[in-house]
Amino acid sequence: MSAGSGSRNTNTEPWGSFDDNLIQGGGSAVIDMENTDDTSGSSFEDMGEMHQRMKEEEEVAAEAAATEDDDGEFLGMKGLKGQLGRQVADEVWQAGKRQASRAFNLYANIDILRPYFDVEPVQVRSRLIESLIPARMINFPQKIAGELYGPLMLVFTLVAILLHGMKTSGTVIREGTLMGTAIGTCFGYWLCVSSFIYFLSYLVNAQITMLQTLSLLGYGLFGHCVVLLVTYNIHFHFLFYVLWLVIGGLSTLRMVTAILSRTVGQTPRLLLCGTLSVLHMLFLLYLHFAYHRIVEGLLDSLEGPNLSPIQRVARDVPEVMLNTTMRSLGNMAKTR
Amino acid sequence: MAAADESSRPFAGLSDVSISGDIPVEGDISVPVGPSRRDDEFSTLDEPVKETILRDLRAVGNKFIHVLYPKRSSALLRDWDLWGPLLLCVTLALLLQGGAAKGDDQSGPQFAEVFVIIWFGSIIITLNSKLLGGTISFFQSLCVLGYCIMPLTVAMATCRIVLLVPNSLVSFVVRLVVVTASFGWSTFASTAFLADSQPPNRKALVVYPVFLFYFVIAWMILTFTPTQ
Numbered sequence A: 001m002s003a004g005s006g007s008r009n010t011n012t013e014p015w016g017s018f019d020d021n022l023i024q025g026g027g028s029a030v031i032d033m034e035n036t037d038d039t040s041g042s043s044f045e046d047m048g049e050m051h052q053r054m055k056e057e058e059e060v061a062a063e064a065a066a067t068e069d070d071d072g073e074f075l076g077m078k079g080l081k082g083q084l085g086r087q088v089a090d091e092v093w094q095a096g097k098r099q100a101s102r103a104f105n106l107y108a109n110i111d112i113l114r115p116y117f118d119v120e121p122v123q124v125r126s127r128l129i130e131s132l133i134p135a136r137m138i139n140f141p142q143k144i145a146g147e148l149y150g151p152l153m154l155v156f157t158l159v160a161i162l163l164h165g166m167k168t169s170g171t172v173i174r175e176g177t178l179m180g181t182a183i184g185t186c187f188g189y190w191l192c193v194s195s196f197i198y199f200l201s202y203l204v205n206a207q208i209t210m211l212q213t214l215s216l217l218g219y220g221l222f223g224h225c226v227v228l229l230v231t232y233n234i235h236f237h238f239l240f241y242v243l244w245l246v247i248g249g250l251s252t253l254r255m256v257t258a259i260l261s262r263t264v265g266q267t268p269r270l271l272l273c274g275t276l277s278v279l280h281m282l283f284l285l286y287l288h289f290a291y292h293r294i295v296e297g298l299l300d301s302l303e304g305p306n307l308s309p310i311q312r313v314a315r316d317v318p319e320v321m322l323n324t325t326m327r328s329l330g331n332m333a334k335t336r
Numbered sequence B: 001m002a003a004a005d006e007s008s009r010p011f012a013g014l015s016d017v018s019i020s021g022d023i024p025v026e027g028d029i030s031v032p033v034g035p036s037r038r039d040d041e042f043s044t045l046d047e048p049v050k051e052t053i054l055r056d057l058r059a060v061g062n063k064f065i066h067v068l069y070p071k072r073s074s075a076l077l078r079d080w081d082l083w084g085p086l087l088l089c090v091t092l093a094l095l096l097q098g099g100a101a102k103g104d105d106q107s108g109p110q111f112a113e114v115f116v117i118i119w120f121g122s123i124i125i126t127l128n129s130k131l132l133g134g135t136i137s138f139f140q141s142l143c144v145l146g147y148c149i150m151p152l153t154v155a156m157a158t159c160r161i162v163l164l165v166p167n168s169l170v171s172f173v174v175r176l177v178v179v180t181a182s183f184g185w186s187t188f189a190s191t192a193f194l195a196d197s198q199p200p201n202r203k204a205l206v207v208y209p210v211f212l213f214y215f216v217i218a219w220m221i222l223t224f225t226p227t228q
Helices: A002-006 A019-024 A029-036 A044-067 A070-107 A110-117 A121-130 A149-169 A178-203 A210-231 A237-260 A266-290 A293-303 A324-335 B002-008 B034-046 B049-068 B083-095 B104-131 B138-147 B150-162 B168-197 B200-222
Strands: none
Touching: A110 B104, A121 A149, A121 A210, A121 B200, A149 A178, A149 A210, A149 B104, A149 B200, A178 A210, A178 A266, A178 B104, A210 A237, A210 A266, A237 A266, B049 B083, B049 B138, B049 B150, B083 B104, B083 B138, B083 B150, B104 B138, B104 B200, B138 B168, B150 B168, B150 B200, B168 B200
8 A cells, every 4th residue: 555655756845745644654543543643634735735636646647548549539539538538537536535445444443442342241330339439549559440431331321411401400502402512511521621631640740541531530420420310300409519529529539549549749649639629529510500490590690691602591490499699680680 | 138148158259250440349248147136237227116115115114013023033134224214313303393492493403403313322332332342234233223213203203192182290191101111112122133243241231322322312202392
């Protein structure tokens, strides 16, 4: 594959092009992933270069067809053009197909994820329960499972629970959809916070890989799922705060001890664990209150005439749950 | 048909044929295995459109019956098609439209929501089962998951009829029972087809996302209230 593509060295830029990287990346998928950082096929330079190359291939093919057209003569001038056209189209099709199959093999190669899904149901169950049990050992690096099945399923479960919460609280989303918001929130939290924690641990030289942060944070969402499942159905603030502290705290402690056991130095430990615990606990707080009935009137009055994309509409809230300040704010919202 | 004769006796007839240079020779020379397929192509090209459509409809109907009585047969898997899932998805999305909302702009996203949920959910479940070591192919899995939405679509139609009656508690109980039953049926039907393609100790890992998927759809059906 490399040899064949290497012969088509039609780059015109004086500084050379990304051609070499693309050719080298024709091997296994692991090498390809490294090169995609440099040559993401959607950059303008690459697209322009591809078009340039295809156009030049067309011209070359047209010239070649024009020079050897004896057998087309009997079909007349129309036949000649038709043959030329066919050949050109053929060349363009081949070039396009080659590019597409290369891109497909690069991006759609799911086999690189296969080892991370190699789990048994018993293992998943035990990891789910262990995510709520902090380990005492912080002087020796704790073993963190590097799998993605459990975290992925937990994120989807959280999406389902969030949908349920949004529906029961009657949230109205003006621009966007309920499903889009739920998926965006959950996946965004999981991916962004994992990357951020990995970045921080890279800065302070902690012994943890990206896969492990993804896995750790994913399993940490188990506590969130349990708390939200209970409190979206039983609306007691006191119960929520107790569960937030107990279950949220336990899962945070588990993640914190795992990271502590892999970090050296007081300040790095403080930085990493502080960030993680703050983000984790605040996320649970946000998930509970963002889709709760009482806050809707408050938000409506705060935001005023500028409608945000997630607009919450004031509802009729039973009076017994409001104190005087909230009631006045609610009245302000109603009269608007 | 001359080409067919040629292929049965390769090159035998060419020795005494002289072709002048200005007569174009047309046609394909096919290998012996080829002719039967070419006959099939010609026959389906020449048949009336009604027959083609009826054949596809019969195949789709046959698969519906297999979903209704989920036995461990491979008919759904062998000739997969995506007509049935598309039909069911569009029907379900249309039925779920016009749901209760404070503003009118909720009805637009709902069709797209359902469509996206069904197709992306199916794709993710398929990817998951492939990553877990399943032997089923991508489109076969999509086909099975799509066809098994049928009980939920029937439940949605029933719910819409039940919602015409203004009594709230009885209608809610009836809808709950119907939706729960159809959700169980869908999950059972799809696992009857999908779980066989997995290693035996990992069936639960594949069944859970399917359960979640149909649960979300069942939840959307149950919480549907039409605009007043």
